[in-house]
Amino acid sequence: MLDDVQIVVEDLVKRFTLPTGSFVALDRVSFQVREGEFFCIVGPSGCGKTTILRILAGLETKTGGDVAIHYHANGRPRSAMVFQGEAVFPWMTVEANIAFGLRSQPMPAATRRDIVRYYLDQVGLTPFARAYPYQLSGGMKQRVSIARAFATDPEILLMDEPFAALDEQNKLLLQQELLRIWDESRKTVVFITHSIDEAVALGDRVLVMTAQPGKVKQVVPVDFKRPRHIPELRRDARFGELVYDIWSALRDEVSRARESRGSARGEESLP
Amino acid sequence: MSTVVERNGPRIVWRAREDTAGRVRFMTTRHREILMSIFSPLVVLIAWEVVVRANLVDARFFPAPTSIVGTFWALIRSGDLASAVGVSLTRIGAGFLMGAVPALVLGLGLGLSRMVRAFANPIIYALYPVPKVAILPLVMLIFGLGEMSKYVIIAIAVFFLVLVNTIAGVVQIDPIYFDVARNFNASRRDFYLGVVLRGALPAIFTGLKLAMGVALIVLVTAEFVGARSGIGVMIYESWQVFAIERLFVGLVVVSFLGYVLSLLLDELERLVIPWQRDRR
Ligand SMILES: Nc1ncnc2c1ncn2[C@@H]1O[C@H](COP(=O)(O)OP(=O)(O)O)[C@@H](O)[C@H]1O
Numbered sequence: 374m375l376d377d378v379q380i381v382v383e384d385l386v387k388r389f390t391l392p393t394g395s396f397v398a399l400d401r402v403s404f405q406v407r408e409g410e411f412f413c414i415v416g417p418s419g420c421g422k423t424t425i426l427r428i429l430a431g432l433e434t435k436t437g438g439d440v441a442i443h444y445h446a447n448g449r450p451r452s453a454m455v456f457q458g459e460a461v462f463p464w465m466t467v468e469a470n471i472a473f474g475l476r477s478q479p480m481p482a483a484t485r486r487d488i489v490r491y492y493l494d495q496v497g498l499t500p501f502a503r504a505y506p507y508q509l510s511g512g513m514k515q516r517v518s519i520a521r522a523f524a525t526d527p528e529i530l531l532m533d534e535p536f537a538a539l540d541e542q543n544k545l546l547l548q549q550e551l552l553r554i555w556d557e558s559r560k561t562v563v564f565i566t567h568s569i570d571e572a573v574a575l576g577d578r579v580l581v582m583t584a585q586p587g588k589v590k591q592v593v594p595v596d597f598k599r600p601r602h603i604p605e606l607r608r609d610a611r612f613g614e615l616v617y618d619i620w621s622a623l624r625d626e627v628s629r630a631r632e633s634r635g636s637a638r639g640e641e642s643l644p
Numbered sequence: 645m646s647t648v649v650e651r652n653g654p655r656i657v658w659r660a661r662e663d664t665a666g667r668v669r670f671m672t673t674r675h676r677e678i679l680m681s682i683f684s685p686l687v688v689l690i691a692w693e694v695v696v697r698a699n700l701v702d703a704r705f706f707p708a709p710t711s712i713v714g715t716f717w718a719l720i721r722s723g724d725l726a727s728a729v730g731v732s733l734t735r736i737g738a739g740f741l742m743g744a745v746p747a748l749v750l751g752l753g754l755g756l757s758r759m760v761r762a763f764a765n766p767i768i769y770a771l772y773p774v775p776k777v778a779i780l781p782l783v784m785l786i787f788g789l790g791e792m793s794k795y796v797i798i799a800i801a802v803f804f805l806v807l808v809n810t811i812a813g814v815v816q817i818d819p820i821y822f823d824v825a826r827n828f829n830a831s832r833r834d835f836y837l838g839v840v841l842r843g844a845l846p847a848i849f850t851g852l853k854l855a856m857g858v859a860l861i862v863l864v865t866a867e868f869v870g871a872r873s874g875i876g877v878m879i880y881e882s883w884q885v886f887a888i889e890r891l892f893v894g895l896v897v898v899s900f901l902g903y904v905l906s907l908l909l910d911e912l913e914r915l916v917i918p919w920q921r922d923r924r
């Protein structure tokens with residue numbers, strides 16, 4: 374069951390058209406995600422990570438290749454996204470934000486309330502149920518965003534650099550929290566980050582991308598046992614090695630990207 | 645609070661000043677603030693009284709506040725003032741609703757669709773700058789001298805300001821919120837009311853407040869030109885018969901009306917936009 378492939382991406386190409394011409398954001402990207410897998414995508418900013426996620430969520434179209442997702446016909450929402458940056462509604466309370474995805478699901482109001490209460494508790498925001506986002510710290514807002522996605526109980530969870538803007542302490546806290554909540558459901562997760570460290574700490578496998586145009590460099594399996602304790606994991610020598618290996622693979626690409634940064638987008642073309 | 649620097653041999657010691665948080669105060673800052681804002685018009689009135697009594701200005705054009713008070717009182721007792729205010733308020737209220745509601749609905753739609761906006765923009769921006777007072781004769785021709793012409797001219801003025809601001813409000817909503825709504829399968833109702841309307845509300849209120857100011861101008865002008873009752877009529881007729889005290893009563897009442905209406909909008913805004921940081 375766990376080895377069932379749920380997401381199949383084959384030779385995915387995305388070309389964006391700008392007034393100055395078009396450029397290739399994703400160049401023949403291929404990967405597969407198994408059901409129940411915590412799949413991480415790591416790569417430098419601008420390599421097309423968000424674009425991949427938006428295509429998976431149906432918020433963006435593809436230019437070429439094939440993207441197929443196998444869903445169960447069980448009435449659950451297909452996917453829920455934790456967006457990059459601040460995406461909680463500033464005009465809704467914490468409660469209302471978490472309930473937002475549930476409103477389209479047919480269920481008694483009491484059930485809905487219970488679910489919201491459960492996830493408020495899970496992310497430690499019960500005292501802030503009636504607060505507005507402006508009254509919260511960045512970390513708390515991210516918790517709301519995560520709770521909102523989990524609350525809908527989607528088949529696939531798409532997370533776009535959810536912790537990128539947080540300080541180290543909060544990041545660690547939320548990573549651990551995410552693993553704990555995820556352990557209860559073991560739903561399929563596609564998790565995007567630019568932090569190799571984070572990808573290795575969280576993921577079952579890590580897809581390493583390179584930039585300009587976005588390509589798959591390699592897919593690295595991470596077979597630390599679960600449940601994971603991230604601070605412990607970081608002390609593990611194998612953790613450091615994995616991070617180092619991925620970093621070496623990326624290093625050449627980053628410097629290559631830096632050199633070609635001056636080149637105009639319009640000049641790039643599909644091979 | 646006294647000196648904060650003291651000498652200690654060859655060295656100077658600086659100490660932070662104490663605040664008042666630990667002490668019991670007679671009045672809170674808010675109370676003193678209110679007192680100050682009551683105080684300032686009082687100062688102006690007293691100064692005005694003194695200037696008139698000292699014959700520094702012509703009392704025929706600038707009657708002393710005390711002499712206006714008498715006329716004020718007489719107008720209140722006769723019920724003339726209340727009926728004038730009632731008529732004018734009804735016109736503002738009806739005109740405002742007739743203009744703001746369609747503007748809001750249309751503005752949300754136009755804000756959401758680039759194509760419809762591209763189609764409608766030339767029309768809107770051709771009509772928007774027309775001084776609304778200039779179309780008053782046309783409106784009176786079409787709707788007659790009755791109440792409807794007042795409602796309509798106020799509605800037209802309100803309509804454009806609310807429309808333009810609502811469109812701007814929708815356009816400036818961060819597209820990420822639309823993506824969130826899509827991703828979480830928001831119903832049409834949740835999308836329009838929960839995301840689009842609420843996201844645009846701050847800008848909509850900017851429009852409503854601007855519209856209120858313009859509505860007052862248009863109201864008084866319309867009443868000058870073709871009406872038998874209302875606060876504008878009171879001012880205009882006072883001019884014709886040189887009832888200078890009554891004229892001033894009219895001016896005071898109009899400015900007070902404007903003040904109360906804008907206060908009302910502020911309060912409403914606080915109520916429906918509780919998420920704005922700077923409101924607290
Ligand atoms: N809607 C769009 N129109 C044009 N270019 C876009 C659009 N979205 C993303 N891009 C470009 O595509 C590239 C990849 O973007 P993105 O997927 O956001 O990268 P990442 O998330 O890895 O930082 C970037 O160069 C970005 O500027």
Ligand SMILES: [Mg+2]
Nearest residue numbers: 422423457534
């Ligand atoms: Mg991104």
